[in-house]
Amino acid sequence: MKNALLILFTIALFSSCEKKYEVALTQTKPDPDKEFLKTVKPDEKSEYFISGEFDGHEIYCASTFVDRYPDNSTVLNALFINNLIKLDNIHLVRFNKLQDIRIAIYFDQADILNRAIPYTLPHQNQVLCERVEVQLLNLKKAGSAIQNSQNDNFSFHSSSYKGITLVVTSFKDYIMEGTFKGNIRTNTGSSIIVENGKFRIKLKIVDQSKPVYN
Known part of the structure; x- marks a missing residue:
C-alpha cells in the first residue's frame, strides 16, 4: 500500500x-514577429531623430531619404492645418539608413502653435479626437499582409487612448522635442514595451486651406 x-x-x-x-x-x-529587434542597426546621432528602447533594444532613426524622395522633406515632419475643416495633424516620421525600420508619431488636434508647454497626452481636458499614436514598422515584412488588417504582424502601434504616454517638452522655432513610453502591439497579438522614447524634429507648416497655384 x-x-x-x-x-x-x-x-x-x-x-x-x-x-x-x-x-x-x-x-x-521567442516571438518570431519580434526577432527583427535583435538585428536593427541604429543610425548615427543626428540633429533630428526619433529613438527609444523597444523591448530593451535601442532603435535610433534619423533618415529621411530626401535625396531620392524630395517630398519627404515636408511630409515626414509636417503640421497639416486647414481651419476651414478644423484639420490639425502632425506627422513625425523617420527611417533607419538600412530602411528596414520606420518610427512614426502622429498627433491629432494638438493645436501645438497655441499650446502651453509641456504638453502631455493623455490629459484630463482633451478635445474631441485629440490624441497621439506611436508606430514601429518592420519594413522587412511590409507587404506580407495588408497594413492594419487582422493579419498585419509587422505594424506595432498604440495611442494615448490605449497606453501611450507622450510629453512635448519643448516647442521653439518650430522644433518639437519630447519623450514617450508605453506598449505597442500588432493586430496579431505581439507586443513591445517602449521605454526612453525621445524625439526632436523641426516642423514644416502645410496650410491646406490656402489655394495652391501651379
Whole structure:
C-alpha cells in the first residue's frame, strides 16, 4: 500500500513539474514577429531623430531619404492645418539608413502653435479626437499582409487612448522635442514595451486651406 501511494505521489509530482515546465517554455518562447529587434542597426546621432528602447533594444532613426524622395522633406515632419475643416495633424516620421525600420508619431488636434508647454497626452481636458499614436514598422515584412488588417504582424502601434504616454517638452522655432513610453502591439497579438522614447524634429507648416497655384 505504501509503495502504491509512493508511486501515485511520484506520478502526480512529475505531472505537476511537467505542466510547470510546459508553462515556462510557453512564457519564454521567442516571438518570431519580434526577432527583427535583435538585428536593427541604429543610425548615427543626428540633429533630428526619433529613438527609444523597444523591448530593451535601442532603435535610433534619423533618415529621411530626401535625396531620392524630395517630398519627404515636408511630409515626414509636417503640421497639416486647414481651419476651414478644423484639420490639425502632425506627422513625425523617420527611417533607419538600412530602411528596414520606420518610427512614426502622429498627433491629432494638438493645436501645438497655441499650446502651453509641456504638453502631455493623455490629459484630463482633451478635445474631441485629440490624441497621439506611436508606430514601429518592420519594413522587412511590409507587404506580407495588408497594413492594419487582422493579419498585419509587422505594424506595432498604440495611442494615448490605449497606453501611450507622450510629453512635448519643448516647442521653439518650430522644433518639437519630447519623450514617450508605453506598449505597442500588432493586430496579431505581439507586443513591445517602449521605454526612453525621445524625439526632436523641426516642423514644416502645410496650410491646406490656402489655394495652391501651379
